[in-house]
Amino acid sequence: MLEEKDVDRIAIHDLKLEMSIGIYDFEKSKRQPVLVTIVLDVASNKNKEIKDIGDLVSYEDIVRQVQDLSGSRHYDFVEVFAEEIADLCLKNTKVNACYAKVLKTEILKDCNAVGVEIRRTNKN
Numbered sequence: 001m002l003e004e005k006d007v008d009r010i011a012i013h014d015l016k017l018e019m020s021i022g023i024y025d026f027e028k029s030k031r032q033p034v035l036v037t038i039v040l041d042v043a044s045n046k047n048k049e050i051k052d053i054g055d056l057v058s059y060e061d062i063v064r065q066v067q068d069l070s071g072s073r074h075y076d077f078v079e080v081f082a083e084e085i086a087d088l089c090l091k092n093t094k095v096n097a098c099y100a101k102v103l104k105t106e107i108l109k110d111c112n113a114v115g116v117e118i119r120r121t122n123k124n
Helices: 059-071 078-090
Strands: 007-019 032-043 095-104 114-121
Touching: 007 059, 032 059, 032 078, 059 078, 078 095, 078 114
Parallel strands: none
Antiparallel strands: 007 032, 032 095, 095 114
């Protein structure tokens, strides 16, 4: 039987963003609400001495980076934004995998939200 490595998860649920996203003209003319959820698989901190925040993956840093990313330009597609979130998170060598969900909450009146969910792994 294969032994599974211990894994810790960093979770950011329903980060509220106002951003320029979508392919339609009315979406390009104003910002709209988007919810982002990110779950990161990181190496376990079990049996490790944690001395400061640098020993961990900081969810606060991830939130700020995603906020900066959301305001950096217009995105035509939620899929592209989700991929850029995953790329950003996987640059951290402590992150083994990234799940990202991006939801537009006001685009279809008959739905609470629509969007995309992706999972990407570090190629290390």
